[in-house]
Amino acid sequence: METTVALAGNPNSGKTCLFNELTGARQHVGNYPGVTVEKKEGKYSRNGHTIHIVDLPGTYSLTAYSVEEVVARDFLVNERPAVVIDVVDASNLERNLYLTVQFLEMGVPLAVALNMGDVAKKRGIEIDREKLSILFGVPVIPTIARSGKGKEEIMDAAVRIAREEKPRTPLIVSYGDDIDGALLEMEESIITNGFLTETYPARWIALKYLEMDEQILSKGQKQNPDVSAKLEDLTRRVSDHLQKTLNTYPEAIIADHRFGYINALVRQGVIKFRDHHDRLYASDKIDKVVTNRFLGPIIMVGVLMGLYHFTFTYSAVPVGWLESFFGWLGDAVSTHIPAGLLQSLVVSGIIDGAGGVLGFVPLIMLMFLGIALLEDSGYLARVAFMLDRVFRVFGLHGSSVMAYIVSGGIAGGCAVPGVMATRTLKSRRERLATLLTAPFMNCGAKLPVFALLIAAFFAENEAVMMLMITLISWLGALLVAKLLRSTVIKGESMPFVMELPPYRLPTFKGLAIHTWERTWQYIKKAGTVILGISIVLWAMMTFPGLPDSQLLEFENQRAAAKAAVSMEISREVESYEGKAVLSREASNLRNQLLGIDSREAEAALRNSTAGRIGTALERVSKWAGFDWRTNIALVGGLAAKEVVVSTLGTAYSLGTVDPEESRALSEILSKTPGWSPLAALSLIIFTIFYAPCFVTVVMIVRESGSWKWGMFSIAFNTLAAFILAAAVYQVGLVIGL
Ligand code: GDP
Ligand code: MG
Numbered sequence: 001m002e003t004t005v006a007l008a009g010n011p012n013s014g015k016t017c018l019f020n021e022l023t024g025a026r027q028h029v030g031n032y033p034g035v036t037v038e039k040k041e042g043k044y045s046r047n048g049h050t051i052h053i054v055d056l057p058g059t060y061s062l063t064a065y066s067v068e069e070v071v072a073r074d075f076l077v078n079e080r081p082a083v084v085i086d087v088v089d090a091s092n093l094e095r096n097l098y099l100t101v102q103f104l105e106m107g108v109p110l111a112v113a114l115n116m117g118d119v120a121k122k123r124g125i126e127i128d129r130e131k132l133s134i135l136f137g138v139p140v141i142p143t144i145a146r147s148g149k150g151k152e153e154i155m156d157a158a159v160r161i162a163r164e165e166k167p168r169t170p171l172i173v174s175y176g177d178d179i180d181g182a183l184l185e186m187e188e189s190i191i192t193n194g195f196l197t198e199t200y201p202a203r204w205i206a207l208k209y210l211e212m213d214e215q216i217l218s219k220g221q222k223q224n225p226d227v228s229a230k231l232e233d234l235t236r237r238v239s240d241h242l243q244k245t246l247n248t249y250p251e252a253i254i255a256d257h258r259f260g261y262i263n264a265l266v267r268q269g270v271i272k273f274r275d276h277h278d279r280l281y282a283s284d285k286i287d288k289v290v291t292n293r294f295l296g297p298i299i300m301v302g303v304l305m306g307l308y309h310f311t312f313t314y315s316a317v318p319v320g321w322l323e324s325f326f327g328w329l330g331d332a333v334s335t336h337i338p339a340g341l342l343q344s345l346v347v348s349g350i351i352d353g354a355g356g357v358l359g360f361v362p363l364i365m366l367m368f369l370g371i372a373l374l375e376d377s378g379y380l381a382r383v384a385f386m387l388d389r390v391f392r393v394f395g396l397h398g399s400s401v402m403a404y405i406v407s408g409g410i411a412g413g414c415a416v417p418g419v420m421a422t423r424t425l426k427s428r429r430e431r432l433a434t435l436l437t438a439p440f441m442n443c444g445a446k447l448p449v450f451a452l453l454i455a456a457f458f459a460e461n462e463a464v465m466m467l468m469i470t471l472i473s474w475l476g477a478l479l480v481a482k483l484l485r486s487t488v489i490k491g492e493s494m495p496f497v498m499e500l501p502p503y504r505l506p507t508f509k510g511l512a513i514h515t516w517e518r519t520w521q522y523i524k525k526a527g528t529v530i531l532g533i534s535i536v537l538w539a540m541m542t543f544p545g546l547p548d549s550q551l552l553e554f555e556n557q558r559a560a561a562k563a564a565v566s567m568e569i570s571r572e573v574e575s576y577e578g579k580a581v582l583s584r585e586a587s588n589l590r591n592q593l594l595g596i597d598s599r600e601a602e603a604a605l606r607n608s609t610a611g612r613i614g615t616a617l618e619r620v621s622k623w624a625g626f627d628w629r630t631n632i633a634l635v636g637g638l639a640a641k642e643v644v645v646s647t648l649g650t651a652y653s654l655g656t657v658d659p660e661e662s663r664a665l666s667e668i669l670s671k672t673p674g675w676s677p678l679a680a681l682s683l684i685i686f687t688i689f690y691a692p693c694f695v696t697v698v699m700i701v702r703e704s705g706s707w708k709w710g711m712f713s714i715a716f717n718t719l720a721a722f723i724l725a726a727a728v729y730q731v732g733l734v735i736g737l
Helices: 015-023 067-079 090-106 117-122 129-136 151-163 176-193 202-210 214-223 225-246 250-270 282-290 295-336 341-358 361-377 379-393 398-406 415-424 428-440 447-457 459-486 508-542 548-563 567-574 584-607 609-624 628-636 642-655 665-671 677-689 694-704 707-734
Strands: 003-009 027-031 038-046 049-055 083-089 110-115 125-127 140-142 271-274
Touching (some): 015 151, 015 508, 049 151, 083 090, 090 117, 129 140, 129 250, 225 250, 295 341, 295 379, 295 447, 341 447, 341 642, 361 447, 379 459, 398 415, 398 459, 415 428, 428 694, 447 665, 459 677, 508 609, 508 642, 628 642, 642 665
Parallel strands (some): 003 049, 003 083, 083 110
Antiparallel strands (some): 027 038
């Protein structure tokens, strides 16, 4: 069998850099099954041996609080890599070793890549790696992942560890009398009962019970409910005792001791020299300004405005090109496929439907680039840090900020990983409130909807509108969270400590990779799921078609119009191909005929399955200013929000009868009666808040552990969205917007 080597470490420690250096171009990027956490795999060859390399998601810990942690842990347990290379940021040694210690406690075969030596040196930090290697009993190899320095050496060390047959004894850290005593007692019953020991070391399982690790608990309850109950009893006893004596809980004690252990280790001369004058290095200096109580929020709003301004300004031209391209494609197809169902499917269903979503690729790409820049530089972590204070007022938690941002808090995320990201919240109530409100953020799927409406109705103030949309969604989410936290999910808040990673200058390669991967996801979704739904909706908007009697009636109207003029004039109109200039009578007749065609198209659309649903909903939706076409689009949006755009594209395309009319949807909308900036605003508000897409609902059910919360999301969000949209629309009408 092929040797598998896993790269693990804290986020930003340089794993991906090392991975890229090792594998060159031969890599495969995907997602871990079932979750949207990036999975990179590749091959490394040296001296004729090929080694399979996996880049694990970055984590600070191995407790099952976040998706990344669960994925990394499951990988270690289920795939059993021959060796784990722990990439450690030498300029931040103590914090990084927290994870290293946990690997050692798990008994994972380990080699440490001591990375970023150059940065450490600049900060006046010098590390005795031999000492570290002896203390941990694992090889410690200096690397500079950015330039590939040390990659051969670390791989040689890894291969050496992989070949070693000797059993590895897990590292034992002392957690103080109370916990150590309990651990021993627990270990004993774990070993005698063979409880989960086929996969994990006994002491480690005991630790996870004390940390109340949900994943291990549920595994344990399944395997042997009796032993599990006994361990849970012991945990409760220790917990109560610690609560009484120290007013704290086991997890906190465990974390304290782990850090204490590392601290002691480092003091034994692992860090040889630290230049104290340089303690307040660049990051701290920048943070004095950037996270300042008064300047911080101003800078934050400025950064967001800058991002939106940049995105809309520079995407306008390429978005226009794509629009022209799809318009040209539609026309070209129309001339090559005879009028009929096939032409309608290709032009109205596929090109004007899914093509409308693809048209926004340049905008999406620039937005992702901007977000990658904020993320890679370390700024996003500051945003979470600053908003923590605000979030507490609303019964949420600093970690909720990250879940919001992942869901599209800045624009262009996805609520599915966002809902999963709430696992970092330890309090169930805060977690529930976060995962129920995260879908209000502006995910990448809502973005084309906003972009379309902004282009059609607010072209002058694009960035300001986008900022407003962002603020509305955050404010709405926070208010709903507050509502939930003071009614159905009442309860205390948990304390929150957050460390800020240092600022880093993002690399061009890193930005390019991040941007492209996310853009590609968008394109793939548009080309598969959205395309499929577009076709289904096209069919629903096309069938059953008009009854013969009505068809005949429109035919008669046409005949009557032609009969009213002379033969020459009808012939002039029939042979008209858009080039010649028509006589006045002919032009009249043409307009009359186009009017009949468009009434027929509208009647057919109204009579279709989707049209009937949309028309039925109009009775209610008119309060918010949505006509039946918009209703169809919004119902389609329940499957995925991009579908709102593709469905509007198809609906208006099916009604476009004049081949000379523009195909650009934003232009069509701005000219259609019934549409107005106010109606667009109402639709934007509804889109922000109404039911999450199908996949998100499934995720909410899974993460909250109850289908009721999924149902709640659909019903509550849609109702709230409608009330808000209708209020805005009605007030707008009254004040004459
Ligand atoms: P990951 O999150 O662990 O995958 O980290 P990345 O590989 O994306 O690296 C994070 C940042 O650190 C990038 O900007 C890298 O260019 C940079 N980086 C990685 N290794 C080194 C190094 O050894 N020295 C320096 N100066 N920068 C590095
Ligand atoms: Mg990475």
